[in-house]
Amino acid sequence: MAPNPKVVSAFRAMRVLGISEEKVKPVLKNLLKLYDKNWELIEEENYRALADAIFDQEETQAAVQKNERENAAQAAMEEEAEPQEEPERPLKRLRLRYQEGHASPSFGNCSPRSGGNSLKQPKPEEDGLPQTSPPKQSQDIAESFQPNVANIGAGSPPLSPLPLVRNKGKQPVLSKPLSIPERSEPSQPGAASRTQLKEKGKEPLSIQTGPRDKKSFSERSPHAVKPGIVLSPKQLVPSSITLIEPKDEPVTDDLPQFAVPLAVITPEPSGRENSSGGNGSIRGADGPGLVSSQHANGNVRSDGVPPSSIERRITRQLAKASCYSEIASTPSREETIDVTPAGVLSKESKALDVGTRGKQFGPSNGSISINCAPEEACSGVPILPPSSNGMDDCTKKDKNYTGSTCEIDMEYEQNGLDHENSHSLGVVQRRKMSLRDVNDIAKGQENVVIPLVNDVNKEYPQSFQYIPQNVLFQNGYVNFSLARIGENCCSNCFGNCLSSPTPCACANETGGDFAYTLEGSVKEDFLEECISMNRDPQKHCMFYCKECPLERSKNDDLPEPCKGHLVRKFIKECWWKCGCSKLCGNRVVQRGINRKLQVFMTPGGKGWGLRTLEELPKGAFVCEYVGEILTNAELYERVSQSKNEEHAYPVLLDADWGSEVVLKDEEALCLDATNYGNVARFINHRCFDSTLVEIPVEVETPDHHYYHLAFFTTRKVDAMEELTWDYGIDFDDHDHPVKAFKCRCGSKYCRNIKRASSKCLHDLDPQGIEDEHVRFMEPFTRIGLGQ
Ligand SMILES: C[S@@+](CC[C@H](N)C(=O)[O-])C[C@H]1O[C@@H](n2cnc3c(N)ncnc32)[C@H](O)[C@@H]1O
Secondary structure, X not given: OOOOHHHHHHHHHHHHOOOOHHHHHHHHHHHHHHOOOOHHHHHHHHHHHHHHHHHHHHHHHHHHHHHHHHHHHHHHHHHHOOOOOOOOOOOOOOOOOOOOOOOOOOOOOOOOOOOOOOOOOOOOOOOOOOOOOOOOOEOXXXXXXXXXXXXXXXXXXXXXXXXXXXXXOOOOOOEOOOOOOOOOOOOOOOOOOHHHHHHHHHHHHHHHHHHXXXXXXXXXXXXXXXXXXXXXXXXXXXXXXXXXXXXXXXXXXXXXXXXXXXXXXXXXOOOOOOOOOOEEOOOOOOHHHHHHHHHHHOOOOOOOOOOOHHHHHHHHHHOOOOOOOEEEOOOHHHHHHHHOHHHHHOOOOOOOEXXXXXXXXXXXXXXXXXXXXXXXXXXXXXXXOHHHHOOOEOHHHHHOOOOOOOOOOEEEEOOOOOOXXXXXXXXXXXXXXXXXXOOOOOOOOOOOXXXXXXXXXXXXXXXXXXXXXXXXXXXXXXXXXXXXHHHHOOOOOOOOHHHOOOOOHHHHOOOOOOOEOOOOOEOHHHHHHHHHHHHOXXXXXXXXXXXXXXXXXXXXXXXXXXXXXXXXOOEEOOOOOOOOOOOOOOOOHHHOOOOOEEEEEOOOOOOEEEEEOOOEOOOOEEEEOOOEEEEHHHHHHHHHHOOOOOOOOEEEEOOOHHHOOEEOHHHOEEEEOOOEEOHHHHOEEOOOOOOEEEEEEEOOOOOOOOOEEEEEEOOOEOOOOEEEEOOOEOOOOOOOOOOOOOOOOOXXXXXXXXXXOOOOHHHOOHHHHHHHHHHHHHHHHHHOOOO
16 A cells, blocks of 8 residues: 555655654654644644654653663662762752862873873962862852953953964964963952953954955865874773763753754844944844753754744754854843943843753853844844843852852952943943852853852952853854764664773764773873873874965965964764763763862962862863854954953864865854853963863764864862963964963973973973972962962
């Protein structure tokens, strides 16, 4: 009997969405029953009802399965019962008072490859900090981010646009924070004026205009890139298998924790404040509230049509459509809301409830909106309600907070606001604020709370909008297409891929084996190679672009030859399209931050820094570098137009340029955490022997134009130790548009210190480095150089 053509059509429509017939069949049956075989209802809107029903069913099943697995995992865990782990792994936003510093056990052996990666490291660079004093908590996190006043200078990270930062070695992934001109000392209040702050907030806007007037990357003919030599992946040791400790998983049943695609930040061309495009407008077919959750769920598309609920589900669950959601970046109001201190400080603001990671994607005030049409986005209309000028309402979260009152209690005044010049940031009013209880800079958007403390002075961090996931700015383009993702996924897997006797398809992308251990750390060999690449790039493969996008962004007319990019090692994590579960051990970075971290004011003149409140094993995931996704051209424009005092936390995503035959401008991406970013924006630089190493991680996309930049520990790190990262800055590059900061990393091998003999780092004995470093650090910290 010939199949019913209606059924065949329904199957076909669902297949396009990546849904198999087996899944469609039972749901379709039910639906027919429900609709009394009224096919019209089912066929409507391209089988929307059917797809919705399928997704609903999947969600329900997934939730049930997840619960079962978690329970099973928990049970297994309890059986194994290895008492050492911290009993309280963050499950969502938790408390976190800080921890006592644990004694650090011995170091993990690092087998130093040429560069000696493994040093036993120096003790916390910032000693002298109250090791035991509890972080100051805050009830209104937003407040914590007031621009502060003085700190901008020192504490504030300088500009470091990638393009600008010429890092000698680690080009690839990197972050080359552009440096900022000598910033005023952190301790000097008033180092940065309000005006300056304002400028920052506006940056995105100005950028918008720039690139458009100018020849954009995309307008140029694509430039070919010479493929670099590809590193033969190191053979990793076969993994033993077991479940990841459930406690380490902050996953909760109700939230889509990982897989949070991107949001797009687009300037608003016709915004009220700046028709040139300076104003980003928040727009979204579904309204702010919905938007935020949509983002959280990873809805993205690029077809120019506002996503329907079904579409959102599709993108969320299957990542089918191209990603394109939007966050208004800088409408005047938004500025008030997101960027400027005023917004941050606004206590009256009753923004959306701050969700946990995954739920709340972008600005928690609901400014994130889905916008499927980039073009449309540019004509955007500001949608932020005037009343939303406050950031997230942290009071909800704080109401349960029972910690001690933060000692931070400062009054400050926002000075020097330049309203006229601010085409974007709205009105920032001068006001005095009282700050206290800074207990979570993430505003509930991470699995854990991240407190901020300042035992050094009365400064507060530069204002910025905390986002737990990257967001697209304007021209940056990231395409998540299921069609492209499919092949590399382990669709036949189930449960925990790390428990499988044979590596899954995703593992094959990482050199034939999983990069992670059962405990969730990066395996030794893999980690060592990544560390070695950073510390001793010359010993690794580099590729040179024929026409380097980075150089072109700096000088389009007469670009300098490519300086070379490292051919990086990648980690490929399982994702939505894989058959494994959310708890699969090959999903680490996408689950977000799970460590107890704290932002603190360093005593050594580096401004704010990040430290761990718990001991971290070697290879542990700490956090991802999150920011706005820009093209190099956009970033360069942004930096060139910004004031010296502005921060910039750019990272160049060029880890795979060499494999591209033709590199389009949209593919030359970078991340900037200046205005939108996560806790990684506080990670300070340390030459050579930093405690963190960045590793590119592929989650959503099979190509490497866009990837996540994740930080893992290079060694065991003690509680209260500062987490640092080697930006790869070339301190001798005096021609660089942005001056590098005066390095105060304290490393024995600081590249910013002139030494009598220039011995190559890779010629040094790692153990020697370690020992000397320890001796070197103490006095350095104590004296407080750089202050
Ligand atoms: C990504 S931010 C790090 C957070 C920053 N300290 C803050 O207060 O916001 C980079 C900026 O921090 C400062 N910084 C980072 N590492 C430093 C170091 N080793 N020595 C001096 N300043 C440093 C510089 O101002 C740099 O531009």
